Amino acid sequence: MKSTRTLVAVPAMLALALAGCGGSTGTSGGGSTASGSAASGAPTDDSNCADAAVFCIGLVTDTGKVDDKSFNQSAHEGAMAAAEQAKGFYKYVETQDAKDYAANMAQFTNKKYDVVVTVGFLMTDATATAAKGTPTTKFIGVDQFFDPAKVTEKNVTGILFPEDQAGYGAGYLAGLMTKTNKLGQVLGLEIPPVQKFAKGFEAGAKAANPSVSVTTVYHPAGDNAFNDPVWGAGEAKKQLAQGADIIFGAGGNTGNGALQEVAKASGAGTEKFCIGVDTDQWDTVPAAQPCLITSAMKLITEGVTTTILAGKDGDFEGTTTMGKAGLAPYHDFDSVIPADVKTKVEEIVKQMEAGTLKTGVTL
Numbered sequence: 001m002k003s004t005r006t007l008v009a010v011p012a013m014l015a016l017a018l019a020g021c022g023g024s025t026g027t028s029g030g031g032s033t034a035s036g037s038a039a040s041g042a043p044t045d046d047s048n049c050a051d052a053a054v055f056c057i058g059l060v061t062d063t064g065k066v067d068d069k070s071f072n073q074s075a076h077e078g079a080m081a082a083a084e085q086a087k088g089f090y091k092y093v094e095t096q097d098a099k100d101y102a103a104n105m106a107q108f109t110n111k112k113y114d115v116v117v118t119v120g121f122l123m124t125d126a127t128a129t130a131a132k133g134t135p136t137t138k139f140i141g142v143d144q145f146f147d148p149a150k151v152t153e154k155n156v157t158g159i160l161f162p163e164d165q166a167g168y169g170a171g172y173l174a175g176l177m178t179k180t181n182k183l184g185q186v187l188g189l190e191i192p193p194v195q196k197f198a199k200g201f202e203a204g205a206k207a208a209n210p211s212v213s214v215t216t217v218y219h220p221a222g223d224n225a226f227n228d229p230v231w232g233a234g235e236a237k238k239q240l241a242q243g244a245d246i247i248f249g250a251g252g253n254t255g256n257g258a259l260q261e262v263a264k265a266s267g268a269g270t271e272k273f274c275i276g277v278d279t280d281q282w283d284t285v286p287a288a289q290p291c292l293i294t295s296a297m298k299l300i301t302e303g304v305t306t307t308i309l310a311g312k313d314g315d316f317e318g319t320t321t322m323g324k325a326g327l328a329p330y331h332d333f334d335s336v337i338p339a340d341v342k343t344k345v346e347e348i349v350k351q352m353e354a355g356t357l358k359t360g361v362t363l
Contacts, residue, residue, distance in 0.1 A: 043089040050112035055088030058108030062120030063223040068252045069284035075119045078304025101126035109134045121191045131156035138311035143193045146319040157316035164361035166296035166325035167200025174246040175208030176341045183214045184239030186258035188251025189225035190218040197250045199361040229257025236261040250277040259288035280328035295328035
């Protein structure tokens with residue numbers, strides 16, 4: 001991980017990697033869902049978070065669930081891993097309405113939590129405000145950029161990821177694998193991290209196959225943009241009917257709906273394929289396995305764990321922490337993907353890792 005007071009381009013390692021899954025749930029008042037957990041030998045509740053000897057980690061999702069099998073779950077697992085390593089206490093709150101961002105973070109700051117992780121681009125302003133008002137708590141914003149000219153507090157950092165590189169690698173694979181020269185993307189809300197995935201995917205696909213066309217659809221604005229699997233399935237069904245034979249689903253449960261629609265389509269796994277996002281969705285969305293050839297991953301779990309532990313040890317180095325991105329293994333499709341295709345994709349991955357290949361994606 002690298003931190004900086006200015007936003008810089010940092011080549012990311014696009015390594016083939018695995019991601020796990022897990023978690024626990026419960027409910028609390030205030031219209032939010034919450035759960036707490038502790039490592040063996042660690043505090044079992046947050047009654048003593050103000051004690052310097054007790055390390056407490058809180059996580060606030062945007063309007064989504066920690067068990068979304070994708071973005072939120074990856075951050076949740078990273079926070080749990082940090083609590084395990086630090087022998088600390090961990091609790092999360094699932095936001096139901098964007099107006100509750102501040103109140104949900106306050107659930108942790110009022111109890112003197114050491115670190116609060118906020119998950120999602122849309123929480124950027126609320127996170128910066130909370131950090132300024134609570135200098136004794138460290139704040140980590142996943143998919144959030146804090147302008148160093150405006151945010152000078154040293155108790156906050158945003159983790160950004162090169163989604164365009166992960167998207168490019170996935171798109172390059174899709175461009176080589178398509179038989180119809182028609183690809184599709186079913187996406188969550190049209191915000192920068194999702195746009196980078198989408199534009200990277202299209203750029204990679206066209207670099208591999210100039211004849212390819214890519215149909216892209218974003219979910220309409222709304223609190224359910226990343227939690228609408230029915231809409232995602234419907235859009236994937238439309239794209240399949242239009243001839244798309246590979247669909248990239250990127251948008252939490254919304255994207256998961258698209259993946260599962262492809263998985264149950266006639267020809268899934270032989271003529272029609274899907275690509276997941278954020279984590280290795282082979283493990284988190286088993287219903288997608290019949291079509292899932294890979295996932296365009298943001299190594300969120302690793303990034304959150306590493307950044308939390310860095311915050312435990314002192315001030316963040318900068319307002320931006322650069323994470324990594326990657327492509328998931330091919331799993332059962334390893335023998336289905338031709339050897340020359342795998343070789344070409346691996347070469348592209350190496351070039352992006354080395355910084356010799358640029359995706360050309362700009363927002």
